[in-house]
Amino acid sequence: MRAAAFIFSTVVFLSAQAGAATAQAPDVAILANACMSCHGIDGKSQGAIPAIGGQDGKQMAQLLKDYASGAVKGTAMTFIAKGYTSDQIDALAAFFSARK
Amino acid sequence: MAPLSRRAFVVATAGATLAALRTGRVLAQARPRVVVIGGGFGGASVARWLRRTDDGIDVTLVERNARFVTCPFSNLVVGGQRSIDSISFSYDAMQRGGVDVVQDTATAIDPVARRVTLQGGRVLSYDRLVLAPGIQLVWNGIEGYDEAAGDIMPHAWHAGPQTLLLRRKLEAMDDGGVVVIAVPDNPYRCPPGPYERASLIAGYLKASKPKSKLIILDAKESFSKQPLFQEAWKTLYPGLVEWRPKSQSGRVVAVKAKDGIVSTEFDDLRPAVANIIPPQRAGQVAVALGLDEGRGFCAVDPRTFESKVAPGVHLVGDAIVAGAMPKSGFAANSQAKVCARAIVSLLRGRPVEEPVLLNTCYSFAAADYGFAIFGAFRPGDSGLIVDVPGTVGTSPLGASAQARALEARYAESWYSNITTEIFA
Numbered sequence: 001m002r003a004a005a006f007i008f009s010t011v012v013f014l015s016a017q018a019g020a021a022t023a024q025a026p027d028v029a030i031l032a033n034a035c036m037s038c039h040g041i042d043g044k045s046q047g048a049i050p051a052i053g054g055q056d057g058k059q060m061a062q063l064l065k066d067y068a069s070g071a072v073k074g075t076a077m078t079f080i081a082k083g084y085t086s087d088q089i090d091a092l093a094a095f096f097s098a099r100k
Numbered sequence: 101m102a103p104l105s106r107r108a109f110v111v112a113t114a115g116a117t118l119a120a121l122r123t124g125r126v127l128a129q130a131r132p133r134v135v136v137i138g139g140g141f142g143g144a145s146v147a148r149w150l151r152r153t154d155d156g157i158d159v160t161l162v163e164r165n166a167r168f169v170t171c172p173f174s175n176l177v178v179g180g181q182r183s184i185d186s187i188s189f190s191y192d193a194m195q196r197g198g199v200d201v202v203q204d205t206a207t208a209i210d211p212v213a214r215r216v217t218l219q220g221g222r223v224l225s226y227d228r229l230v231l232a233p234g235i236q237l238v239w240n241g242i243e244g245y246d247e248a249a250g251d252i253m254p255h256a257w258h259a260g261p262q263t264l265l266l267r268r269k270l271e272a273m274d275d276g277g278v279v280v281i282a283v284p285d286n287p288y289r290c291p292p293g294p295y296e297r298a299s300l301i302a303g304y305l306k307a308s309k310p311k312s313k314l315i316i317l318d319a320k321e322s323f324s325k326q327p328l329f330q331e332a333w334k335t336l337y338p339g340l341v342e343w344r345p346k347s348q349s350g351r352v353v354a355v356k357a358k359d360g361i362v363s364t365e366f367d368d369l370r371p372a373v374a375n376i377i378p379p380q381r382a383g384q385v386a387v388a389l390g391l392d393e394g395r396g397f398c399a400v401d402p403r404t405f406e407s408k409v410a411p412g413v414h415l416v417g418d419a420i421v422a423g424a425m426p427k428s429g430f431a432a433n434s435q436a437k438v439c440a441r442a443i444v445s446l447l448r449g450r451p452v453e454e455p456v457l458l459n460t461c462y463s464f465a466a467a468d469y470g471f472a473i474f475g476a477f478r479p480g481d482s483g484l485i486v487d488v489p490g491t492v493g494t495s496p497l498g499a500s501a502q503a504r505a506l507e508a509r510y511a512e513s514w515y516s517n518i519t520t521e522i523f524a
Contacts, residue, residue: 030453033437037430038460040517047513075495075507076460076474082490083456083476
């Protein structure tokens with residue numbers, strides 16, 4: 001009984017950990033997928049729209065925050081960047097910089 | 101009577117469907133099945149992103165055509181800058197990507213037994229159903245404008261043969277002819293589309309038939325990206341494009357296609373070429389199921405895109421009431437990605453995520469002259485999709501020719517990227 005209880009609690013603990021570990025990734029993916037409509041799968045753009053996959057994450061995050069604050073003017077991103085919180089921008093930049 | 105009994109049918113089955121869904125969960129633990137009907141920007145994207153998100157789900161895409169011809173960029177075919185082949189896509193890559201693509205049409209849907217019957221006789225069972233039927237044209241919404249009239253006065257609002265028909269009519273027209281484009285009241289597919297079309301036809305007329313003229317007959321008082329289009333017409337096609345809003349007898353109320361007559365509230369016109377874009381509603385499969393509740397378009401939950409009428413049935417794209425989002429291929433694609441992830445979450449018993457949806461609609465005033473409208477959206481408290489403050493805007497007025505040319509390159513890049521994402 002004691003062993004069974006131990007296993008049970010371990011299983012609960014492990015699955016809770018797994019839940020915590022994956023909690024962030026799905027949130028980023030649901031945001032990142034939307035970016036790919038313009039920037040291409042995994043940020044691998046064809047043509048004039050910037051390829052953001054594998055770019056420097058810190059620079060990307062800063063640029064997006066500058067678009068959002070109005071410090072830098074672009075075209076689409078002048079508006080679209082305002083749709084995200086600072087944390088979401090950091091997560092998105094990390095997501096795309098990891099896509100080599 | 102028919103709509104009433106149809107609605108009663110759906111309401112009566114809603115409770116049973118909920119109960120059925122619980123048993124569906126047990127099945128879902130084995131290998132969940134999703135059936136998607138409609139292979140345009142919305143449906144094809146749902147199918148593709150379901151497989152990309154969770155390859156333990158069986159996905160079947162039912163589409164009647166072997167190839168998809170995109171409405172985006174079809175105005176470039178009308179204007180003579182692109183071939184129809186360059187905007188046509190097969191489903192081969194989707195099949196290779198693990199989606200079971202079935203070329204057929206659905207003849208019956210049973211939302212209680214969760215079964216779709218196809219014309220070819222095949223019966224598909226599902227845990228979740230996605231309908232992405234796009235729009236249907238409301239025949240006789242303009243008096244006398246039926247399918248036969250559409251062969252004489254093309255709508256070209258489904259890309260494909262109609263696009264080529266309109267192009268041929270423009271090519272056959274004598275110099276000095278008048279081209280008319282009739283635009284319906286909101287809501288309709290691709291709000292800036294008629295004005296992009298007017299621009300690209302004007303470009304063709306200016307180059308090849310310079311004594312001709314183009315008149316836009318509009319059922320509205322204003323339109324999407326209006327200052328940008330009007331600036332472009334003044335710059336590129338002075339004196340060639342005339343826009344008549346509803347208050348200036350712009351609304352087309354009737355046509356006599358065989359006699360070549362287009363009638364507004366106060367005028368009869370006899371254009372050399374008439375492009376009649378009629379009023380629209382959700383595609384037939386959604387209306388037949390009563391999912392539009394007689395209102396023309398279908399209400400959905402903005403986080404899951406599940407029908408507010410039929411549990412277990414999701415809808416994306418032009419067929420839905422999308423609140424602040426326009427009816428565009430881009431919007432359908434963005435909704436599809438959210439819908440696909442929500443379906444995976446629901447099938448796997450995970451919480452549904454909070455999305456940000458996007459839309460960017462590029463328009464060409466000429467092949468090297470582009471501009472766009474942008475926006476980010478989220479589920480609002482009202483249960484509709486709302487825009488995120490500060491995110492909706494357009495390219496600036498008074499931009500340089502270089503800036504317009506760059507936006508045209510952005511438009512081409514967007515088209516390559518989104519069609520690659522879905523069809524390559």
